[in-house]
Amino acid sequence: MKYPFPKRQLNGLVLGAILAAGQAFAQAQQPAQASATAAACKGTIYLTFDTGSQSQAELIEQTLLRHHIKATFFLANEKTIHGDYSLDPGWQPLWKRLAEEGHAFGTHTFDHVYVVRDLPDGKIEVRPQFGAQAGHKQQWTPAQYCEEMQRVDKRFEALTGRKLDPLWRAPGGKLTPNLLKAGQACGYAHVAWAPAGFSGDELPSDKFPNEMLLKKALNGLKDGDIFLAHMGIWSRQDAWAPAVLEPLITGLEQKGFCFATLRDHPAYRHLFAGAGNTQRRP
Template sequence: MRARAAALLVSTAGTAAVAGCDRPIYLSFDTGHMGIAEAVVAVLDRHEVPATFFLAAEPTQTGGHSLDEHWMPFWRRLAQQGRHDFGSHTWEHAIWERDLPNGAMRFRLQAGVQAPRWATWDGAGYCTDLQRVADRFRAHTGQPLAPVFRAPWGLTSPRLLHQAAGCGWTHVPWTRALGDDWASSRATNAELLRQAIERMKPGDIVLAHLGIWSRQPPLLPEALEPLIRGLKARGFCFAALRDHPQYRTVLRR
């Protein structure tokens, strides 16, 4: 099942009001090159906006990856704030390509500037890759990772979702993408910002990234503050994924 189909179900389920927030928006960020991570978090802190971060070991501008020792203080600080939620984006940024007749699945392992590699995993292999993120997050922060994940590129299949659920993981797609990973020729930053503010709907789970290698000039972090202000002006508020009607049971258990 592609993420877009699943996302339509999420949008409908996410509109129920949460405490003090009757038109909720749920911001989420997948890891990227991390060059904008501190600036993004500074904006979230300034406006006291919660977000969900889906973590993978992606190559960074510092020459390592987004879950290495360099980023340990960053993740620890965010976890200690208690405002944000954290899920797995698979350690290898494993992009599902197809199910195989023998019950296994084919993945492309690629993120950012990495050259692609391929892997064939059964359900246990995929669960191991999801859990590897959780283990590193606990080592960095002393806190458990929530049992939620986002498949890279949002690509899944019924088999993948079933296998992940069997080892305790719930998939979280998105309903609206900011487009920070779109080709610059597709839309300008001003157009993306305007479209995001105009088209957002209550219950939307919004996808963005902590650094995209290819888009120039980058959409974030410059567009994040006007996005937050613009959505608040339209009567929206920002809620944590733990308050989403579809995921609160999973995130609060």
């Protein structure tokens, strides 16, 4: 039998057609596979991590990678176990990797600034934990607080080339009416956590052992809950993450839960509408 092409060329054409057909089939299966995965989830948990001593940073990253989980990180420039600060250049490789791995990021204020109270003239009394004014009460305008949140955004972009997501978390989770308005005016949506989503990693180990915290989370977390932990806590003697994070994730997976960043949370996904999970603040 004679072929219109040399045999070698014909074989290449056939192989190319087979590969193209296989690729088309795989692409056609992706929506169905995604739907099947979503259908298999009995609920979604949103893991969030605030900066801290950073003693558990790499462990958290590796655990999330191993389970193919995306989380949301809230960043402040906090003192670390290495004697530097969490947004110093030495931490650039970590933040770049986490960004490339698809995690989401929000601001936790640069100097980890706690709100004290609202003032009558619309100002806010605050107390930074770090920086030049650490431990000293300050009276800030909403614009000054906005600038403080944006300092994280600017540093994150300098370290990673990417913008933060339009999310923030007040240190300690403490809000006042003026503070909430300041965040909204600055373009950030505040993120708290569910009652069952408080990891307890800030609590004393002798009164709240890791076994107790793990059981509380596994029994209490439900669909849509936001979970809070830190990337290391100075005050806790028995570190939370090495003992709890892996069994917590495994236990939730066994219950049928899936995980996502806050970009997919019903309360925040409108902030990313039309831009997928790569949306960043302009």
